[in-house]
Amino acid sequence: MPELPEIEAIAQTLRPLVKRQQIPYIHVLHPIATKPQSPSHLARTAEGQRILAVKRRGKYLYLQLPNAIITLHFKLDGQLLWFSSPANMLAVANQPVSGVHVDVAFELSTGVLAFADSRHFGRVQAWDSEQACPALANLGIDALSTEFTPALFAKLLAASKRPIKDFLLDQSHVAGVGNIYSCESFWHAKLNPRRRAHSLNASESRRLHKAIVSVLARALECCVHPPPDFRDADWWFQGLENILRVYDREGKPCRRCRNEIKRIAQGGRSTYFCAHCQR
DNA sequence: CGCACATCCTGTGTGC
DNA sequence: TGCACACAGGATGTGC
Numbered sequence: 001m002p003e004l005p006e007i008e009a010i011a012q013t014l015r016p017l018v019k020r021q022q023i024p025y026i027h028v029l030h031p032i033a034t035k036p037q038s039p040s041h042l043a044r045t046a047e048g049q050r051i052l053a054v055k056r057r058g059k060y061l062y063l064q065l066p067n068a069i070i071t072l073h074f075k076l077d078g079q080l081l082w083f084s085s086p087a088n089m090l091a092v093a094n095q096p097v098s099g100v101h102v103d104v105a106f107e108l109s110t111g112v113l114a115f116a117d118s119r120h121f122g123r124v125q126a127w128d129s130e131q132a133c134p135a136l137a138n139l140g141i142d143a144l145s146t147e148f149t150p151a152l153f154a155k156l157l158a159a160s161k162r163p164i165k166d167f168l169l170d171q172s173h174v175a176g177v178g179n180i181y182s183c184e185s186f187w188h189a190k191l192n193p194r195r196r197a198h199s200l201n202a203s204e205s206r207r208l209h210k211a212i213v214s215v216l217a218r219a220l221e222c223c224v225h226p227p228p229d230f231r232d233a234d235w236w237f238q239g240l241e242n243i244l245r246v247y248d249r250e251g252k253p254c255r256r257c258r259n260e261i262k263r264i265a266q267g268g269r270s271t272y273f274c275a276h277c278q279r
Numbered sequence: 280c281g282c283a284c285a286t287c288c289t290g291t292g293t294g295c
Numbered sequence: 296t297g298c299a300c301a302c303a304g305g306a307t308g309t310g311c
Contacts, residue, residue, distance in 0.1 A: 003304060032288090059305075075305050077289080101289090119289045121305070135306080162282080171306080180304050247304090268284070270302085 002074050004059060004143055004176030005216050006237055009223035010080060011056040013230070017082065018063070018108060022050045025107040027086070029094060032120045033103035042104070045126035046070055058139050058175030062130075071125050071133055072115060078122030082230035083112040092233070100233050113230075143176040143216055154205040160197035164208070165266045167197040177212060180247045181219065183272050185211040187246040192278045193271045194264075218243055246272045 002010070023046050028039035045068045053064040063070040072078070081100070083089035089112045093102035104124040105114040115124050127133040140156075141148050156173050157164070167173060168182040177185070186193045188211035191204060200208065222239055229235045245255050249272055250263035259276035 006304085035287095073305080075287095076303065117288095119287090119303095121288060123306095166282090169305085178304055267282090269305090 002059065002078075003178035003181050003219075005181070005219035005223050007056050007059050007061055007074070007176075008144065008220055009237070010228055011054050011061055012224060013227045014061075014080065014113075015054045017110070017230075018051050018054060018106075018113060020050065020052070021108045021110065023047060023106050023108060025086075027089075027105040027107070028103070029105065030101070030103040030120060033115065033117065033122060033124050035123070037125050042070070042124065042126045046106075057130075057136060057142055058171055059178065060136060060139070062136075067128070069127050069130060069133065071123070071127065071136065073123045073135070075117070075119070075121035075123075077119045078115060078117040079236070080228070080230050081114040081116050081233055083114060086112055088112070089114055116233075138172050139175040140171060140173040141175065143174050143212055144220075148174065148209075148213070150206045150209045153209040154200075154202065157197040157200050157205050157208075162197055163194050163266060164191065164197050164200070165193035165271050168212075169267060169269070174212070176216070179269050179271075180244065181212070181215050183247045184215045184245060186273060186278060188215060190278050192275070193266065193273050246274065248272065 026043045026047055028034060028042065031039045034042050046065060049065040049068070051063050052066065055062050055064055059073065061072045081102070086107055089102065089105050092100050094100070100116055101118045102114045102116045103120065103122065105112050115122065130136045141152065160167050164186065165182060168177050169179065185208060189207040191208055219240065222243055223237050246261055249261040252261050253259065254261055254274035254277060257274065257277045259274055261272055262275055264271050
């Protein structure tokens with residue numbers, strides 16, 4: 001489910017929990033989570049290695065090891081959980097009643113870090129380096145990085161003829177913005193999501209850049225207050241619905257002009273917008 | 280190359 | 296209450 005702010009909050013919370021720790025053993029309870037890699041490739045690469053850093057780029061979270069990285073992608077439903085011991089993890093993992101679908105678990109000296117995903121869309125994979133991971137290599141500029149400037153954004157927009165919604169969801173231009181926060185950004189910038197990227201003038205592209213940055217920053221604030229509690233199997237970010245202005249409001253009045261919010265399909269995803277004040 | 284579409288899975292909410 | 300159906304915050308591969 002998460003987009004950039006949620007992943008960033010997870011990274012910040014995870015950092016002190018795992019940094020400098022060794023990984024004695026990795027459990028792959030659902031081999032689908034490493035596909036198309038084999039579970040043994042993940043285990044061979046990471047077991048016995050030390051976690052030097054927890055990093056994030058776009059919606060990817062990854063663990064930096066001395067000579068490799070472990071990427072975690074949460075897709076729609078992935079989440080991290082923390083267990084006090086392997087026995088504790090195995091006792092609740094994948095029991096019909098508990099409903100906790102642990103796909104992969106990293107044993108550490110202070111506890112067990114688990115990647116859980118009921119739908120099994122998420123992936124935990126091992127690579128020799130960032131460059132060796134195709135998904136990371138193809139990622140565009142991170143939306144929260146200082147290099148994501150209005151000037152660079154204008155240049156990227158000018159090079160694309162696609163609707164701005166499709167453009168923003170394509171992670172090879174700007175990385176980290178997903179369906180929800182793209183809709184929110186267009187609403188704040190008063191731009192119709194069907195507009196072609198190269199049709200935005202200088203002031204419109206500045207408006208959209210500012211909207212993206214502020215929407216993500218606001219969501220991140222919300223995601224770290226309070227921060228995630230990986231020990232609670234049912235944890236998830238609270239209060240995010242309250243900051244949304246247009247997402248999932250089909251048929252309801254626009255919070256700016258009271259006209260009805262529309263839902264249309266773009267690139268196979270739902271787009272919510274106000275056709276009256278977003279032009 | 281750009282683009283539309285199907286696909287990977289399971290859970291939840293809605294309407295009948 | 297039971298059931299069918301739509302839909303889900305993502306990325307990738309396919310065919311045109």
